[in-house]
Amino acid sequence: MDDISQKLEAFNCPVPLSQHEAILLGHGSGGTLTHELIKCLFQKHLGNEYLNAGNDAAVLPSSNGEKLVISTDAHIVSPLFFPGGDIGRLAVCGTVNDVAMMGARVEALTASFIIEEGLPISDLERIVVSMEKACREANVKIVAGDTKVTAHGDCDGLFISTSGFGWLPSGRQIAGDLAQPGDAVIVSGPLGNHGVAIVQARGDLGFTSSVQSDVAPLNGMIATLLESIPDVHVLRDPTRGGLATTLVEIARQSGVSIELEENKLPIDQAVRAVCDMLGLDPLYMANEGKLVLILPEASAQKALGVLRAHQYGQKAALIGKVHEKSSGKVWLRTTLGTTRVLDMLTSEMLPRIC
């Protein structure tokens, strides 16, 4: 047994990470391998109460009543421009959304750029202009930045890492471990559009479709939602790994099971057509402008009303409920009346989706 295997055993890691020896594309999928890497390497060495909480953002105490919410994301989407957005809009919205998912008021972003030598400056400017527009829409400022350049061939065009900061009002508590048996599960709109838009932009389809990425800042809609419905338990955006992976994460964190009804899931015709043709599952396709909302069933209809009144929630739907049985599991009741267990995405379906 080598040195690392011994350490992993001491940490009681379920799967020895070193059985892979090298990083696989799947370690970046947001699914099982990513969770293994996080648990068996990052949390093992860098773990603390904030990092281990496993939410979209960390909540830190501050000396005034509010708490500081902090999040970070690296964006490596390929191609840089795609139907409905680009890496700049994605980098702003992805981090704005992560902070907003804790119920916090997004205050500021940082952005660090890793640029490949030879990137046309006009492309970089288009991307920065897109960030400017997304920042204006989200009402947030980029307050600090960094720029690094690699030689041609040492990175692929442009990567943008953003971090976000916000303030959580005193008393508000929204987190992945707060789903309760009896809660309703709502999604704010159709699933899989971002993933399909990226597949399409890569020219992998062999045909064209009308699907656009849903990438959008959700902090405005969330603020409106929380004003009228304070008793929200969980908010999360189903990005990499899609709705299924996100719900499995929540089910495990909360120690509950979640039942979904297939015929309630909002999926656009065009997305379904592309997925059918390519053998992809919309439940595992990334979204960049959707949220999953878990809250007491009594508030579900009111929440749907609030979401549907907002431009980014017009097709919001009640898709399932939270149960106690078989903790950590997510079940899909299919249109055929059968039951399918959903697990996390296990390998990499579409690398560099975000």
Add this chain to the structure above:
Amino acid sequence: MDDISQKLEAFNCPVPLSQHEAILLGHGSGGTLTHELIKCLFQKHLGNEYLNAGNDAAVLPSSNGEKLVISTDAHIVSPLFFPGGDIGRLAVCGTVNDVAMMGARVEALTASFIIEEGLPISDLERIVVSMEKACREANVKIVAGDTKVTAHGDCDGLFISTSGFGWLPSGRQIAGDLAQPGDAVIVSGPLGNHGVAIVQARGDLGFTSSVQSDVAPLNGMIATLLESIPDVHVLRDPTRGGLATTLVEIARQSGVSIELEENKLPIDQAVRAVCDMLGLDPLYMANEGKLVLILPEASAQKALGVLRAHQYGQKAALIGKVHEKSSGKVWLRTTLGTTRVLDMLTSEMLPRIC
């Protein structure tokens, strides 16, 4: 005139960025081209009072007496391991130091990893363990993270972006635009060690030297310094672009000139030898564990005493002073009695130094 040139003209950009058409390695040097890119593209579109201040970190108001200090850095150093450190230690120390340079108490970091498929997991673990050690030394936690993986060939091994957050005690004001005529200029130790260590690690020398990177967290030393000497005007770490570029930045921000004395500059024999042989200038070589301190001359000797009592400031030296004349200029009084004007680094001397 194309569209971008028109916009740049409207922004009154001194050098039209679009004359380059594509990003050059020099845009990541930390010198003139980087400053042009920041001013003519990032600040042009994303600018606000925080970003435009041009300090190592942004200072945001909070609802309590203290202010929130935020910074970010992308780390793309090559190779990943070098004498005296690695990309993990660099990613922690670089951002800890940027927050500390504002006089803030460093509270927390985020870290986002962009990993190339095929990176040995044992290398990644060595790097994460090194981050753990640096975090412990700096007394800081990583509270949020993200992991992305690219296909083999789409990035070079590993890039780590870190952001840092800290609290600035009420009333404390340290910034690049606060240097005053009559102030003393101090550096905390020998110059250029990090840059030379990287050159050496790349095997570019054709011989071996004993130079180790100085990469270290400076927040402890700064806290001690500010306890006994509250009237510090400027603190900055002379990283990419070296001491010369850092002092030109400060001279321009403060509208002063700075005079350095060559025979006072602390430079290790081995660093000088390597630089002489390769035609490199230690004044432009990166440091990752040094600070430049500008403060009233009356406090200079006391500051030297405090720095020299600390493990990272043993060779601290008084190297020059601040003048009013020819604002924005930095002068070196050479050992020959002549005067040399120092400008920012203009192109890329050593890509991927940090």
